[in-house]
Amino acid sequence: AKIWTQGDNSSGIFAQSVGGGGGSGGFAGSLGIGLGGGGLGVSVGGSGGAASNAGTVAVTSYNNILTNGKDSFGILAQSVGGGGGNGGFAIALSGSKDLAGSVGVGGSGTSGGDANIVTVDSHGNIETDGDGSHAIFVQSVGGGGGNGGFAVSGSLGGTGSLSVALGGGGGAGGDAKSVTVTSTGNLRTEGGKADGILAQSVGGGGGNGGFTGALAIVGDGGAIGVGVGGTGGGGGDGDVVTATSIGNIVTIKANSNGILAQSVGGGGGVVTAGTDGIIEAVNGGSGNGGKVTINSNVAMVITGDNSVGVFGQSIGGGGGVGGHVGNFLGLEQASVMPTPQGFSGSAGGSGTGGGIEFTQTADLDVTGKNSFALMEQSAGGTSNGDIKVTIATGVKITGGSGAGAGVNFKDGNNNLLTNNGLVRSVLLIDGYAMRGGDGNDTFDNYFATVGSVGLGGGLNTFNNKATALYLMGDTVDLGLTGQLNNDGLAAPGGLDRVMTTEVNGSWSQAATGVYLLDLDLDPEADRIDVTGTADVNGFVNINIMEPGAASPGNENYIILHALGGVTDKGLKLNSIPSAVAQYSLKYPNPEDVVLNVDINFARAGLTENQTAVGSAINAIQTDLTSPNFTKIASAIFYIPTLDQLGAVYDTISGEGVSGFQQPEFDANSTFQAAMNRQSDAWRMGMATDPMIQSVAVPETAYAEPPGKANPFDDMVKAPDERRWNYWATAGGNSGVVSGDPVVGSAGLGYKSGNFAAGLDSQGDPDILMGFALGGVASSFAVPDRETSGNIVGGHAGAYGARKWGQFYINGSLAMDLYSNTTDRFTSVPGAPDPLNPVPAISREHWTGDFMSAGFGTTLEAGWRQPVGSGAITPFAGLQFSALSMQGFSEESADGGALGLDFEHRTIISLPVSLGLQLDTSVAVGETATLQAWGRAAWLHEFRPDRSVEPTFQAAPGYAFVVQGAAAAQDAVAVNAGVKLNWSSNTSVFATFDGKFADRVQTYGGNVGFRVNW
Known part of the structure; x- marks a missing residue:
């Protein structure tokens, strides 16, 4: 079922027991207007009847209730002892040119009887939309009065104005009894001064003090507006107040509480004065406040200013809570004249405040200015009671801004807030929890x-x-x-x-x-x-x-x-x-x-390469002008150990890109070795050229009989005029170069395929000159840096040799051009443990594409000493090479943070050698000759470093140099080969090359042919 009322003062359910008769007091109206000395309007509402005790009031409702109008409660249940009930209603208005006075007095309940028990059990939803319209309003008021009279007065004056409105007071004496409210439905109020549940046990009269309005307006004189809520008479005690709510409670406008539960001894209750009224505790009576118990199992949303989610109050010696309109809690000054900021507590009569104890088991969301989620008070003229509030596990308590808070304890004695949930205000850190x-x-x-x-x-x-x-x-x-x-x-x-x-x-x-x-x-x-x-x-x-x-x-x-x-x-x-x-x-x-x-970022204990990276990061982080680097710095910051930090530096350093350099130096050396090998063959008499070749004369038909020497046996056949030689060779090599733990470089592996072809000419019996072209294709890998690359290049060179008897000098020069591509994978681990976890920079793939150019020259001198059928040749050599790389920027198809830009850089190689060569030749058949040689040399490299100079793309301008796997400073180089001259103008050959050191091993081989004409 549903109850729906429209109009002011129209409650859905109104249940009342009033001792001593009287019920509601009378109505009075007055108007006074004066143009001269002044005007005065007085209106007095009727009072309730004589004293006797009230009966119990019990309301059980399963109805949904809707009220539309001011002061229209969903449920109003009262037990009022001593007569009076609702006090009278009075209006007074006066106007005067010089002086105006207006007095409105609401009717008072008479003294005497006790109230009785009031019980409300509501199971329906209740909604009100008018001002002053509580969803559930329950009172047990001893000593008469009930709702004090309603009084409104107004005055207008040119010189001075006085306006007084007095709410009706409750009569003296009687005790209130217990008030119990249970609500299982949802409650919603949309007006101002409209609580979800207002439960009062007020001894000594007063009840809900009279509503007053006071207005005073003057042209140039003084103005006084006074509003005084109705006061309780002396004597009676408040009793136990129990409010239990299970449904949700929502209040929208200002001065509207979720639950307000009061037990007041000695008179009082709730007073709301006019807009600029003076709030004052008047005539505090004797009496004790009772225990207030609130079982709030309900989620509340309270949005208005000056409001409370759950307000429990036990007052002895008269009192309660009051404030001017718009300031129910008295936390703001009146807007026209200085007034007290409101009143909450005991009026000072004899009596004790009772204890307040409850547990909040559902969320409270109170968001208005000067508002509290929980506000509890125990105060008495003699002593205060204890306040004990428990917030259950998982419950969120949110209070308002301004002077508000999540929880507010007023007065009390030994008070305890036990929080098992969350207490805060809408301002969080900037607000007050308590x-x-x-x-x-x-x-x-x-x-x-x-x-x-x-x-x-x-x-x-x-x-x-x-x-x-x-x-x-x-x-x-x-x-x-x-x-x-x-x-x-x-x-x-x-x-x-x-x-x-x-x-x-x-x-x-x-x-x-x-x-x-x-x-x-x-x-x-x-x-x-x-x-x-x-x-x-x-x-x-x-x-x-x-x-x-x-x-x-x-x-x-x-x-x-x-x-x-x-x-x-x-x-x-x-x-x-x-x-x-x-x-x-x-x-x-x-x-x-x-x-x-x-x-x-560059602590002691890192390798040289790692220190270079860390020093660059120190510079970046000192300047803090590279916002794109922040992500990298954050991840690096939380790397836990120095070893792990160094490993990360290794993977982001770009060191592996330097792996292209040693294969290209070797390619240049291999090409020059192919040219110099032609000079060696020429000067050692191992070429196919008949000008330097001895050939036996064949026997003729006129040969001497066996046993007799042929006089032509020792003659040399006249040489052909062959001065040009063409040759070609192809082969491959591979190398492994270990890293240096002090430098922090990683090992390099590479392999290459090469070819070369040349043409030379003997313009003089002691001079050879030639030129050659060649090509190379290589690949390299630096596994510990997750870097690899490919190289394609070409060579052009010239060579020559000069003999002075047994002494010789030969040399060569070569120019190279290479196209390089690189693939690099890198990442930085994240840090999940900080309160603000740092995400990892996941594995990124960066590629490079750049050109490089090389130049090299060799010079060798030696002395060839014939020994038996061969020769021994000691020699010394010098080689200079320069490799220049183009600057380039890495690219990533997927984007990323760890890309590098590489600066233009030139690397030098300067080895010297000292060695010994052995060679010999033997005849194979009648026309062929097999020639063999072998050489070994000590090789010392003056410039072994191989390095690159990158910068982080996320922090341009902070370059650092990292060293790759270096060439061996000292190594043994070996070369061996055989050559078969199988006709007068054609030969084929095969060679083996190797270089061996502590951290370097290379192997290579070539095959080729040579033709002369």
Whole structure:
């Protein structure tokens, strides 16, 4: 079923028991207008009847209720002792040119009888949309009065104006009884001053004090507007108030609470004065407040200003809560004239405030200005009761901005907030999690608290338990004698926000405690300033906010300062391991704890190549002008060990690209060796040219009989006029060059195929000159740097030889041009462990395409000494080669962060050799000759380095040099070959070459032919 009312003062369900008769008081209206001396309008509403006790009121509703209108409650249930019920309604208006006075007095309930028990059990949804329209309004009011009279007065005056409105007061005496509200449906109010549940047990009269409006307007004189809520009479006690809500509660506008539960002894309740009215506690009666129990199993959304999610209040000695319109909680000044900021508490009569105890088991979302998710108060003229509030596990408590907070304890005695959920305000770190009053407040945080805390003037303690998190605002005010005990995790400013937190009181961190420190390498860090003493144990956990902004150097940060002195009881650092950053704690004076941070991307213990990379990064991070490098620096920052850091430097260095150099030097040497081998064959008489070849004369028909010498046997056949020789050769070679652990270079492997062809001429019996062309195709790999490449090149050269008897000099020169392609794979691991995890730079593929050019020359001198059928030739040689690479930029089809630009660079090779050659020849058949030779030499390289000069594409302008696998400084070079002269003008040959050293091994072979004409 559904109940729907329209119009003001039209409640869905109205259940009332009023002792002594009277019911609702009368209505009065008055108007006075004066143009001369003044005008006065007075209106007095009727009062309730004489005293007697009220009966019980019980409402059970399964209806959905909707009301449209002001002061139209979903359910209104009252038990009012002593008569009166709803006080009278009065209006007074007066106007005058010089003086206007207007008085409106609502009717009062008479004194006497007790109220009785009121019970409401609602199972339907209730929605109201008018101002002052509570969803459920339940009262037990002793001593008469009920709802105090409604009074409105207004006055207009040219010179002066006075306007007074008095709500009807409850009669004296009677006690209130218990009030119990249970709501399982959803409650929603859309008007101002409209609570979800308002439950009151008010002893001594008063009930809901009269609503008053006061207006005074003058042209040039003074104006006084006074609104006084109805007061309870003396005597009666409030009783137990129990409010249980299971459905959701939503209130939209200002001054609208989710649940307001009051037990007031001695009169009072809720008072709302006019727009600029004076709020004043009048005639506080004697009486005790009862216990207030709230079972809030409901999620609430409270959006209006000056509102509370769950407001529990137990007042002795008269009182309650009041404020002017738009300022229900009294946290803002009136807008026209200075007024008190409102009233909440005891009016000062004799009596005690009762205890307040409840558990919040559902979320509260209270977002308005000067609003609280939870506000609890126990106050009495004689003494205050204890407040105990528990927030259940997983529950989120969110309070408002301005002077609001998540939780507010007012007065009380020994108060305890136990938080197993989350307490915060809408401003988070910049707001207040909790505010306190003059009671002794203890805040036990077992899970999470966010924001500042201000606990007033009592003996206060904040206990951050071992399982808890406290994200501290800029203020933790516990009073001078207060204590913050951190057994859990405390973080000024929360995560990733540097803040200085001022702690008024003392600080103690246990062995389980953690100070979570945000460190911004800009540089600044979190700090805690304590007015008292500080005992420090446990840990300082360092959270690096922007590791990509880490700049090399040494910095000191004051992280805790205590005016009363610091006592170190075992404080330790806890940080994510980093080979780049080193941390330490220092105590330079009795008041300070200092964090020392040393950052260096090129620490001692790295290889030469790794140091080159680290030094470049130091330069980049010192300047911090390369934002694209931030991602790389962040990942590098958290590499835990020096060995791992070096390995990362190796993979990002581009060292492997230098692998093209040694194959190209070898290709140049192989080409020149092919040319010089023709000179060797010529000068050793091993060529096919008949001018340098001895041939036996064949026997004739006129030969002497056997046994008799032929006189022509020793004659030499006349040489042919053959001066030109053509030759060609093809072969391959491979090499392995080990890296250097000190330099930090990686091993290189390569293989090549080559060919060469040339033409030479003997213009003089002692001089040979020739030229040649050649080509090469090579590949190389540097596995430890995940780099490989391919080379295609060509050669052009000239060679020559000169003999002076047994002494000779031969030489060659060659020019080379190469096309190079490279493939490089690289990555940097991430760091999942920091509070702000750093993602890995996953495996990237970068390619290069560039040209290089080489030039080389050789010179060899020796002495050929015939021995038997062969010869021994000692020799010495010198070779100079230069290889120039084109600058280029790597490319990646998938993009990436780790690409490199390589600078133009020229590499030099300068080996010298000293060796010995043996050669011989034997006849094969009648016309062929087989010739063989072998040579070995000691080879010393003066310029063994092979290097490249890259820069990070993410940080242009910071070049560094890294060394690749170097040539052997000292090696043994061997060459051996055979040549078959199988006709007078044609020969074929095969050769083997090798070079051997500690870290170098190369092998090669060629075959070829030579033709002369």
